[in-house]
Amino acid sequence: MSTANRVAVVTGGGSGIGQAIATQLGRDGRRVAVLDLNGEAADKVASALQADGGTAHGVRVDVSDPDAVARAFETVRQTFGPVEILVTSAAIAGFTRFDKITFEEWNRYLAVNLTGTFLCLQEALSDMAAAKWGRIVTISSAAGQQGAVGQGHYSATKGGVIALTKTVAREYASRGISINTVPPFVIDSPMLREQQLAKKLPPAEVLRKAIPAGRLGTGEDVAALCAFLCSDAAGYVAGQVIGVNGGAVL
Numbered sequence: 001m002s003t004a005n006r007v008a009v010v011t012g013g014g015s016g017i018g019q020a021i022a023t024q025l026g027r028d029g030r031r032v033a034v035l036d037l038n039g040e041a042a043d044k045v046a047s048a049l050q051a052d053g054g055t056a057h058g059v060r061v062d063v064s065d066p067d068a069v070a071r072a073f074e075t076v077r078q079t080f081g082p083v084e085i086l087v088t089s090a091a092i093a094g095f096t097r098f099d100k101i102t103f104e105e106w107n108r109y110l111a112v113n114l115t116g117t118f119l120c121l122q123e124a125l126s127d128m129a130a131a132k133w134g135r136i137v138t139i140s141s142a143a144g145q146q147g148a149v150g151q152g153h154y155s156a157t158k159g160g161v162i163a164l165t166k167t168v169a170r171e172y173a174s175r176g177i178s179i180n181t182v183p184p185f186v187i188d189s190p191m192l193r194e195q196q197l198a199k200k201l202p203p204a205e206v207l208r209k210a211i212p213a214g215r216l217g218t219g220e221d222v223a224a225l226c227a228f229l230c231s232d233a234a235g236y237v238a239g240q241v242i243g244v245n246g247g248a249v250l
C-alpha cells in the first residue's frame with residue numbers, strides 16, 4: 001500500500017518557509033492542508049499546489065486560539081482524514097530591546113509561537129496516537145539555541161519549542177511517532193525582509209559574511225530536510241535539533 005498520500009498539515013503554510021514546506025510535501029504526493037492566519041495566502045498556496053497536480057486545501061486559523069485550532073483540524077479531518085504529518089511553521093518575529101518588552105507583547109509571542117505549537121501538537125497527536133504512526137517537525141530558530149540580541153521574547157518562545165519537541169519525542173517515540181525540530185538561521189523570507197526593511201536586520205550582503213556557506217538560506221533548504229523528517233524513512237530520528245544554517249550555528 002502506498003503511503004505517499006499521507007495527510008500533512010503545515011501551519012504558517014501561506015508564506016516563506018511554511019509555503020516552501022507545503023509545496024515540497026505536495027510534490028511528494030502528500031495531501032496538504034495549508035493553515036495560516038492569512039486565509040487568502042493559504043488558499044493561494046493550496047491552489048498553486050492543485051495546479052501543479054497535487055491535493056491541497058487552505059484553512060484560515062489563528063494558532064493561538066484553542067477553539068479555532070480545534071475547528072481547523074476538524075476541517076482537515078473532514079476533508080482528508082486523520083492527520084499523519086504536522087509541520088509547525090506559524091510564528092511572529094520582531095525586535096524589541098529587553099527593557100522595552102511589554103507584558104502584552106511578551107504574552108502575544110508566547111501565545112502564537114509556543115502555545116500555538118502546543119495546541120497543534122495536541123490536535124495532531126490524538127490522530128497519530130490512534131494510528132500508531134506520525135511525523136512532526138517543529139520549526140524553531142537559532143535564536144532559541146543561542147539567544148538573539150533584541151529578541152528576548154522570540155528567543156524564549158523558540159527555546160520553549162525546542163524543549164517541548166524533546167519532551168514529546170520521549171513521550172511518543174514508542175507509539176510510532178517521530179518529532180524533531182529544525183532551527184533555521186537567516187532564511188530569505190517575507191519575515192526576514194520585513195526586519196531588513198525596518199532596519200532591524202542588515203542587508204543580505206552583510207548577513208552572509210556571518211554564514212560559512214556564504215549565502216542566506218532559502219525556504220527550499222529547510223523544506224528538503226523537513227520532507228525527509230516527514231518520511232517513512234525517518235522513523236528512528238526522534239527528538240533531534242537539526243539546524244539549517246549554512247554552518248553559522250554549530
Ligand SMILES: NC(=O)c1ccc[n+]([C@@H]2O[C@H](COP(=O)([O-])OP(=O)(O)OC[C@H]3O[C@@H](n4cnc5c(N)ncnc54)[C@H](O)[C@@H]3O)[C@@H](O)[C@H]2O)c1
Binds near residue numbers: 037041185186189
Ligand atoms: N526567516 C528566518 O530567517 C527564520 C529564522 C529562524 C526561524 N524562522 C522561523 O521559521 C518559521 C517561518 O518563518 P518565515 O520566515 O517563513 O516567516 P513568514 O512571516 O514569511 O511566515 C510566517 C507565517 O505564519 C503565519 N502566522 C503568523 N501568526 C499566525 C497565527 N497566529 N496563526 C496562524 N498563522 C500565523 C503568517 O501569516 C505567515 O504566513 C517561523 O516559525 C520563524 O520563527 C525563520
